[in-house]
Amino acid sequence: MIWILFGIIIVLFIIIVIQFQVKRGIDRELIYLARKLNSVNQENSDEKLLLVTDNKALQVLLTEINEVLNDKQKLGAQFARTEISIKKMLANISHDLKTPLTVVLGYIETIEHDPAMDGFERKRLLANIHRKTIEIIKQMNTFFDLAKLESGDKEVPLTKIHLNEICKKTILAFYDSVQAKGIEADINIPDNPIYVLANEEALDRILHNLLSNALNYGADGKVIGLSLECVNNDIFIKVWDKGKGIEEQNQDRVFERLFTLEESRNKMFQGSGIGLTITKRLVEAIGGEITLKSRPFEKTVFTIKLKKLIY
Structure with a gap:
């Protein structure tokens, strides 16, 4: 009877040791994943987490983490493209408005500096100012329309x-x-x-x-x-x-x-x-x-x- 109990104790001890080793192995793998994930986030790299393991739960976790990293990287790339696009849009707006405004300013200065200008020439320059001003308004409205469409603020009733x-x-x-x-x-x-x-x-x-x-x-x-x-x-x-x-x-x-x-x-x-x-x-x-x-x-x-x- 004593030998049977002794045998059971040994078996239980072996099971505990095995479970302890398994737990230590899982802990090591989790620590590795945590450190690797932190490194990927800190460096903002496109790297994915790789780990050779037979643990099904860890395999599922690893798959989900890589999916999250993939989504994060896509969002990061989209944000970078959007930021570049916004900077380019601002530059384009500045250029597209600056050119006609410079022309308008030139016409106004011509009129101001020539009080003796005949009526026909003055009328022609004022007509040009009016035309250029309309162009500027159209340009501004086009940029605003795109902004409204992309933000969902522009209603398009059907x-x-x-x-x-x-x-x-x-x-x-x-x-x-x-x-x-x-x-x-x-x-x-x-x-x-x-x-x-x-x-x-x-x-x-x-x-x-x-x-x-x-x-x-x-x-x-x-x-x-x-x-x-x-x-x-x-x-x-x-x-x-x-x-x-x-x-x-x-x-x-x-x-x-x-x-x-x-x-x-x-x-x-x-x-x-x-x-x-x-x-x-x-x-x-x-x-x-x-x-x-x-x-x-x-x-x-x-x-x-x-x-x-x-x-």
Whole structure:
């Protein structure tokens, strides 16, 4: 009986020793993870935590920690891009406002320093001041509109819209510009009415931006197009041209705020680089999607996809 009890005691002792060793091993691994995590955070590196272990719980913990680190690194990269973008935007705002303001100041000084200026010349300079002032106001409003759209402060109420009429009205507004540049307009708008739940002001601005873009950067192709079609419950508006287009490496970036490479065609607003960004935000605000496909000097197509209004 005594030997049996002695044997049980030995077995229990061995189990305790094993558990103690296992606990010490887990403690060492946890301390290693804690120190490594602290090092990664202090150095703000992209390194992940690696640990060879058979402990299932530690494996799960390690996976979750690496997921958190991955999210943190993505947020850090996004923050860095945003910070650079904000600095660039401020620089662009300063440049875009400084140039016309300098011109306005020059006109005013000319008038002030020449009291004997004849009425016709004075009237011409005042007209130039008025025109430049309007440009400045438009620039400021465009920057503010983007800020409101990105912060969610700009309301875009949705109503039933007759899309055919919006497309016709917008392309007609460009008739004189198309004629002046000697460009052919290929318009394909069906007679059957197509309705969508959207915002008329937003649609006007979206189409105006895209058609202006096509005219400004696709005029070399001597043709621009606007088409409207309905496929099942999806509506597609396409604005296209056959101009110099957008290189493949830039196509994924043309809607980025302040992406202003010349070939990106995003310099729609005196170098501010927010024309296509505002277009994308407005399309998203009315529940749509916008995509781009471009083959330089063959065809560049901006496609807006909306949901058909079922009634």
